[in-house]
Amino acid sequence: MEYLVMLPGPTNVPKRVMNAMLSPVINHRSDDFRVLYKKIVEKTQKVFQTKSDIILLTTSGTGAVEASVVNLIKKGDKAVIPVNGEFGTRLADLIDSWGGQAIRINAPFGENPPYEKIEDAFDQHKDIKALYAVYNETSTGTTIRYMDKLGELCARKGAFFIADAVSILGGDELPVDRWNIDICVTASQKALAAPPGVSPISVGPRAKKYMQENPPPTQYLNLKRYFKYYEEHYETPFTPALPLYYAFNEALDIVLEEGMDARIRRHRICADAFYTGLSAMGLTPFAKQNARSNVIIAVNYLPGMDDKKFRGILSEEFRVLVAGGFGDLKGKVFRVGSMGEVSRYHVMRTLSSISSTMNMIGVKANPEATSAALEKLKDLA
Numbered sequence: 048m049e050y051l052v053m054l055p056g057p058t059n060v061p062k063r064v065m066n067a068m069l070s071p072v073i074n075h076r077s078d079d080f081r082v083l084y085k086k087i088v089e090k091t092q093k094v095f096q097t098k099s100d101i102i103l104l105t106t107s108g109t110g111a112v113e114a115s116v117v118n119l120i121k122k123g124d125k126a127v128i129p130v131n132g133e134f135g136t137r138l139a140d141l142i143d144s145w146g147g148q149a150i151r152i153n154a155p156f157g158e159n160p161p162y163e164k165i166e167d168a169f170d171q172h173k174d175i176k177a178l179y180a181v182y183n184e185t186s187t188g189t190t191i192r193y194m195d196k197l198g199e200l201c202a203r204k205g206a207f208f209i210a211d212a213v214s215i216l217g218g219d220e221l222p223v224d225r226w227n228i229d230i231c232v233t234a235s236q237k238a239l240a241a242p243p244g245v246s247p248i249s250v251g252p253r254a255k256k257y258m259q260e261n262p263p264p265t266q267y268l269n270l271k272r273y274f275k276y277y278e279e280h281y282e283t284p285f286t287p288a289l290p291l292y293y294a295f296n297e298a299l300d301i302v303l304e305e306g307m308d309a310r311i312r313r314h315r316i317c318a319d320a321f322y323t324g325l326s327a328m329g330l331t332p333f334a335k336q337n338a339r340s341n342v343i344i345a346v347n348y349l350p351g352m353d354d355k356k357f358r359g360i361l362s363e364e365f366r367v368l369v370a371g372g373f374g375d376l377k378g379k380v381f382r383v384g385s386m387g388e389v390s391r392y393h394v395m396r397t398l399s400s401i402s403s404t405m406n407m408i409g410v411k412a413n414p415e416a417t418s419a420a421l422e423k424l425k426d427l428a
């Protein structure tokens with residue numbers, strides 16, 4: 048029996064998308080490819096809600112995040128970054144290791160730093176080049192709810208605004224141009240419900256000009272090359288992973304057929320049902336109320352819930368996959384990816400499997416919990 052993949056990525060991939068990978072290999076220096084690539088770029092622009100250039104790296108999300116640093120940060124450049132989990136920490140360390148100076152705005156895990164602390168950093172340092180923000184911190188299940196204000200702040204201060212939207216794009220609001228995001232990075236295997244391996248980046252005109260005038264000493268992640276190949280040929284500079292492009296193209300069709308507004312609403316309803324159902328079982332979300340993600344539900348274990356045992360039974364007996372915690376949160380939380388294809392079926396099968404697993408390991412779950420979640424899902428088509 049197939050697994051129900053409720054991980055914070057990769058997520059379940061529709062059959063239609065998997066089947067697209069069976070399309071034949073074509074010459075990536077041919078009109079066949081140019082037509083395909085241009086189509087994918089234009090659809091990605093719609094999903095990102097941007098007119099900016101789009102580059103489709105065939106890497107995992109980390110490749111796109113790294114590209115956003117190595118193409119922008121030079122020795123000594125200051126970059127502000129809120130840090131409240133694993134992915135913010137990694138990004139800040141990457142900025143430092145590339146010779147930049149990450150100005151970390153720390154917050155306890157499960158919370159976002161107050162917006163004012165980020166504004167203060169700009170007042171304290173007059174020469175800040177960029178603000179990097181992990182829009183959805185996957186390790187803790189928090190989402191920054193003031194991305195629009197960060198965009199306005201960067202526009203006022205003349206700083207570049209970079210969003211790591213790896214675990215959220217396609218599952219929550221993200222109007223890249225309206226929020227003044229210069230560089231937005233994501234990955235195929237999360238809320239876009241495609242297989243892992245394609246990581247799109249949008250680059251606005253100001254950032255593009257900077258990258259063209261100041262290319263990095265790298266080869267694969269040198270975005271100047273990608274702009275040139277797209278402008279001159281609608282091609283990529285290096286051999287793209289064609290089957291993944293076919294799959295991503297199909298996944299984008301599914302997103303656009305549903306429409307972004309309907310998709311975001313579905314994610315919101317499913318997240319609400321998860322929070323309601325899990326709370327009714329006696330579990331508590333890890334993230335503070337005003338920071339809770341609609342795509343990653345991080346949940347505190349109750350005493351007696353051993354991570355290995357709990358996730359082992361969920362996986363082996365019920366074929367439901369959820370993730371554990373990172374670093375200090377290992378053994379303390381589990382995380383459910385509520386994204387991509389997520390529907391009433393995914394929510395209810397996951398919740399009832401969690402409830403049964405809790406009973407099997409001797410932690411009594413309230414039997415009414417699933418009804419509370421079902422009620423929240425009644426408006427879903």
Ligand SMILES: Cc1ncc(COP(=O)(O)O)c(C=O)c1O
Pocket residue numbers: 055056107108109110112134181183184185186211212213214234
């Ligand atoms: C916010 C965030 N950034 C970056 C990454 C890295 O992506 P990948 O594992 O695809 O390299 C992840 C992965 O979960 C993520 O959630």
